[in-house]
Amino acid sequence: MSQAYVLFDRDGTLIKHVHYLIDPSKVELLANSALGLKMLKNFGFRFGIITNQSVINRGLATEDQVNAVNNRVIELFQFEGIDFDFILYCPHTPDEVCDCRKPAVALGQQAINEYDIDPTISFMLGDQPSDVIFGLQLGFRSIKIGDEMHNEPQADFHAKDLLEAAHWITSNTQKGQVFK
Numbered sequence: 001m002s003q004a005y006v007l008f009d010r011d012g013t014l015i016k017h018v019h020y021l022i023d024p025s026k027v028e029l030l031a032n033s034a035l036g037l038k039m040l041k042n043f044g045f046r047f048g049i050i051t052n053q054s055v056i057n058r059g060l061a062t063e064d065q066v067n068a069v070n071n072r073v074i075e076l077f078q079f080e081g082i083d084f085d086f087i088l089y090c091p092h093t094p095d096e097v098c099d100c101r102k103p104a105v106a107l108g109q110q111a112i113n114e115y116d117i118d119p120t121i122s123f124m125l126g127d128q129p130s131d132v133i134f135g136l137q138l139g140f141r142s143i144k145i146g147d148e149m150h151n152e153p154q155a156d157f158h159a160k161d162l163l164e165a166a167h168w169i170t171s172n173t174q175k176g177q178v179f180k
């Protein structure tokens, strides 16, 4: 049976944005992110992360460094009792015009196929307009997180943080639709 997922951007959505983050010790969860995820977990949602990491093909980070940071993100949420089923990343720069850098949808389609995600009962959360566009193109309801500097008019909702987003998601979802 298809699954209800919440997909997340990584930097600026789950963890504090650090310019060219390559040091796992610099990973910090954003305030209220674990709290919001617990609420969504209790509702029955599963979780994944899809992130643009052009630092790799810009030559500013190796894949090993990006994987080390990703593993630290997974670990910090595990300490809070929260599991992510996957982290998928695009290593390309915008100039490469690949099909996997958000808002391009290749990684989202891969996740839908591999994890049997039902977009109609799933959500995408991110701090960039490209995250919102990405989610909408895949048929997810999409939420823009964070400050109002870069609001995306097409977003289904704007939330100041992940906890506010979790409240909106759970009040706009029928619990019976979210299958475990």
Ligand SMILES: [Zn+2]
Binding pocket: 090, 091, 092, 098, 099, 100, 101
């Ligand atoms: Zn790519």
